[in-house]
Amino acid sequence: MPDRIERVIAAGPPASVLVYVLxxxxxxxxxxxxxxxxxxxxxxxxxxxxxxxxxxxxxxTASLEAVMAAKPDVIVDFGSVNATYVSLADRVQxxxxxxxxxxxxxxxxxxxxxxxxxGILGVDERAEKLAARVQAIRDGVDRVAGAVPDAQRPRVYxxxxxxxxxxxxxxxxxxxIIERAGGRNVVDAGGARGGLVDVSLEQVLKxxxxxxxxxxxxxxxxxxxxxxxxxxEAVRRGRIHLSPSLPYGWVDAPPSLNRLLGLQWLAGLxxxxxxxxxxxxxxxxxxxxxxxxxxxxxxLDRLVAGAK
Numbered sequence: 001m002p003d004r005i006e007r008v009i010a011a012g013p014p015a016s017v018l019v020y021v022l023x024x025x026x027x028x029x030x031x032x033x034x035x036x037x038x039x040x041x042x043x044x045x046x047x048x049x050x051x052x053x054x055x056x057x058x059x060x061t062a063s064l065e066a067v068m069a070a071k072p073d074v075i076v077d078f079g080s081v082n083a084t085y086v087s088l089a090d091r092v093q094x095x096x097x098x099x100x101x102x103x104x105x106x107x108x109x110x111x112x113x114x115x116x117x118x119g120i121l122g123v124d125e126r127a128e129k130l131a132a133r134v135q136a137i138r139d140g141v142d143r144v145a146g147a148v149p150d151a152q153r154p155r156v157y158x159x160x161x162x163x164x165x166x167x168x169x170x171x172x173x174x175x176x177i178i179e180r181a182g183g184r185n186v187v188d189a190g191g192a193r194g195g196l197v198d199v200s201l202e203q204v205l206k207x208x209x210x211x212x213x214x215x216x217x218x219x220x221x222x223x224x225x226x227x228x229x230x231x232x233e234a235v236r237r238g239r240i241h242l243s244p245s246l247p248y249g250w251v252d253a254p255p256s257l258n259r260l261l262g263l264q265w266l267a268g269l270x271x272x273x274x275x276x277x278x279x280x281x282x283x284x285x286x287x288x289x290x291x292x293x294x295x296x297x298x299x300l301d302r303l304v305a306g307a308k
Contacts, residue, residue, distance in 0.1 A: 012056035013254035145182030181266035242306030
């Protein structure tokens with residue numbers, strides 16, 4: 001590792017969020033250039049960074065030549081540390097000569113990760129401040145969710161895409177925050193836990209969730225007038241909640257530090273009598289501390305539209 005690190009490339013979106021919240025001044029490019037709607041929710045200093053592509057995930061878009069031309073001091077990856085990602089890290093480091101940091105992205109280790117990378121990047125004070133906030137959020141939600149018997153927990157379905165029929169199996173990173181906040185994921189696709197799965201509407205009717213969390217605004221609007229979904233308890237009760245997604249999703253997309261605010265939001269939705277949270281105030285504090293952005297009321301209104 002170099003003694004001084006000033007230029008960092010993130011291998012994929014989870015790492016991009018991690019580096020951005022810790023040391024935005026050291027991030028030299030985005031995996032995907034931010035969309036216009038996302039720009040007001042990002043700090044002014046990073047809005048104009050170039051797109052450098054991604055090294056990880058399906059269909060990586062960054063060439064090793066382009067990575068080398070950007071002259072980063074290090075490459076940071078954050079997420080799975082299985083053999084596939086270790087092999088990728090070894091190959092990229094060997095071919096480029098650029099140190100490649102592969103950091104475990106397990107949610108339980110978030111505070112430890114911040115301190116680890118903060119020390120490497122020379123922003124220990126910032127890392128400690130963020131880590132303390134992470135721990136406070138997690139402890140507060142864990143205390144509430146842990147005290148609720150299974151029978152009193154909501155039965156939750158995560159609806160992805162405009163038809164709502166892509167979802168996350170139990171134990172997936174896509175539903176991790178839902179389950180951590182105390183929701184019972186109704187999806188049991190069999191086989192190994194985890195992963196995204198496609199399901200039928202007939203199967204959703206059998207599971208009959210009482211709460212639907214969706215990441216797609218098209219589905220959030222259409223399902224309320226769709227006769228085919230009308231028999232689902234969550235639809236009958238009007239318990240369809242659209243996850244905020246600017247600049248990053250509160251539940252997913254990507255699975256990184258952005259989910260911490262989603263954890264609070266979901267705990268408040270699931271247990272409003274037990275977990276008292278003013279999500280607008282929490283969002284303002286979170287965006288100020290983690291993203292370096294002061295949310296105006298119009299920006300906040302746009303952010304949480306559909307989340308109630």
